[in-house]
Amino acid sequence: MTKIEISTERASDIPMIHAVHSEAFETEAEARLVDRLRQSADPFLSLVARFGDVVVGHILFTPVHLADRGKAGLLGLAPMAVLPAxxxxxxxxxxxxxGLAAARELGARGVVVLGHAAYYPRFGFRPASEFGLSNEFRAPAENFMALELVPDGLSAASGQVRYHAAFSGSA
Ligand SMILES: CC(C)(COP(=O)(O)OP(=O)(O)OC[C@H]1O[C@@H](n2cnc3c(N)ncnc32)[C@H](O)[C@@H]1OP(=O)(O)O)[C@@H](O)C(=O)NCCC(=O)NCCS
Known part of the structure; x- marks a missing residue:
């Protein structure tokens, strides 16, 4: 396996993080989303995968809240990308x-992700519907998944999960 180092993002990584998302996704939308979230999301848990001096992968966690209950100590994993090569x-x-270990250290109770249903379950994610959680993007239920970072971390959570306003382009 390639020798890769994972660490928190540094200021000098920012242009390379932008490039990773631009190359991995079809459009620059995710790259721009990361830049918007960096200005306004707190916490902004951003980790890079480094090969030598080059950033080849990136993952971001930002706070989400519940439509009915407000903050519940939950983070949304999005976006993540690895350079195609x-x-x-x-x-x-x-x-x-x-990223999940760092989220736990931050005190988060759980993480949600909207993504490939065949990929995230291997890390412990289950359909968010099992926790009574729905998404605001009308995505198929099987693509919206959740993971408890602490025992019963999602037991008091239910309803629609709302991402940071930057996800809808309004922040
Ligand atoms: C998804 C992504 C971050 C995975 O990174 P990676 O370093 O290739 O991941 P890993 O090597 O740890 O795992 C590879 C696995 O991911 C799976 N995978 C990648 N893209 C997938 C997809 N679109 N649907 C389902 N599984 C996918 C591969 O099939 C592979 O599974 P295998 O181990 O059973 O063969 C990377 O493929 C990527 O940047 N994709 C483009 C951007 C994207 O889709 N981001 C995620 C949004 S949810």
Whole structure:
């Protein structure tokens, strides 16, 4: 496996993080989303995967809240990306594992993700519907998943999960 180091983002990583998302996704939308969230999300838990001096992968966690209950100590995992030439080598998996550990250290109770239903369950994610959680993006239920970071971390959570306003382009 490629020798990869995972660490919190540094200021000098910002242009490379933008490039990773631009190259991994079809449009620059996710790259721009990360830049908007950096201005306004708190916490902004941002980890990079580094190969030498080059950022080859990135994962971001920002706060989400529940429509009916407000803050519940939950983070949303989004977006994440690995440069196409580095995909399929376990780098995404390392970013998720390290990211979840950092989220737990921050005191988060759980994490939600909207993504590939075949990928995230291997890290412990289950359909968010099992916790009574729905998403605001009309995405298929199977693509919206959740993970408890502490025992019963999602037992008091239910209803619609709302992401930071930057996700709808309004912040
Ligand atoms: C998703 C992504 C971050 C995974 O990074 P990675 O370093 O390749 O991940 P890993 O090497 O840890 O794992 C690879 C696994 O991811 C799976 N995977 C990647 N893209 C997938 C997709 N669109 N649907 C389902 N599984 C997918 C691969 O099939 C592979 O599974 P396998 O181990 O059973 O063969 C990377 O493919 C990527 O940047 N994709 C483009 C951007 C994107 O879709 N981001 C995620 C939004 S939810």
């Amino acid at each position: 580095f995909q399929g080598q376990g780098i995404g998996g390392q970013l998720i594992e390290r």
